[in-house]
Amino acid sequence: MFAATLALFTAIGLPTTASAQSVRLTVDAHDRSFAINGNSYTVARIQDESNTLTGEFAKTSRACPPFCITPMSATRDVETIGELEVMDFLETMAAKNEGHLIDTRLPGWFEQGTIPGAVNVPFTTLEDSNPFRDDIVAALGGLKQGDTWDFSAARHLVLFCNGPWCLQAPMAVRALRKVGYPAEKIKYYRGGMQVWHSLGLSTVKP
Structure with a gap:
């Protein structure tokens, strides 16, 4: 197996020294770097191969309800994406100020650590009952005209929460679609954060 891996690295032109043994994002990328609003970020994986999860994200079982397994899709018309697509989004849409990676968790969770480049828009702020909901939608690029919205200049968004057992991002997606x-x-x-942590990916504290 090891010999086959070395042969693969040689065939595609990657180094076969000890550095090639590092915990990479993909075969051809060690990390991903981008800048958002003048702040520079790098996403990489923890290099300690004996590292394990601790705290909330080490749990395998949570009471359901409320922490039930969510469907793969938040709504039938919104695409579900993975980690590499999140990084692509950060390097393109977010870096060009054309989109936002939205952490929909409550501020207490956000402050414990989030994905680099994410901004906090708690799912509760997008509910009909929030008197400032329209201000938030407007900040995302929506333009209210009477009782209707013009979203022609709206930002592209990626929404996440704590992972496959968290309803907050799906609720936020549905709230945005409703408006x-x-x-x-x-x-x-x-x-979300569960899988992001399980892959040893970089996090930041805002």
Whole structure:
């Protein structure tokens, strides 16, 4: 197996020294770097191969309800994406100020650590009952005209929460769709912080 791996690295032109044994994102990428609003970020994986999860994200079982396994799709018209697509989004849409990676968790969770480049828009703030909901939708690029919205200049969004056992991002996706936010401008990262941590990916404290 090891010899086959070395042969593969040689065939595609990657180094076969000890550095090639590092915990990479993909075969051809050690890390991903981007800048958002003048802040520089790098996403990489923890290099300690004996590292294990601790705390909340080490749990395998939570009471259901409320922590039930969520469907793969938040709604039938919003695409679900994975970690590499989140990084692609950060390097392109977010870096060009054309989109936002939205952490939909409550501030207490967000402050414990989030995905680099994410901004906190708690799912509760997108509910009909929030008197400032329209202000938040407007900050995302929506333009209210009477009782209707114009989303032609709206930002592209990727929404996530704590992972496959968390309802907050799906609720936020549905709230945005209810107000008319275009499905093609929303993506759902179902893996969330649970899977992000399980892959040893970089996090930041805001």
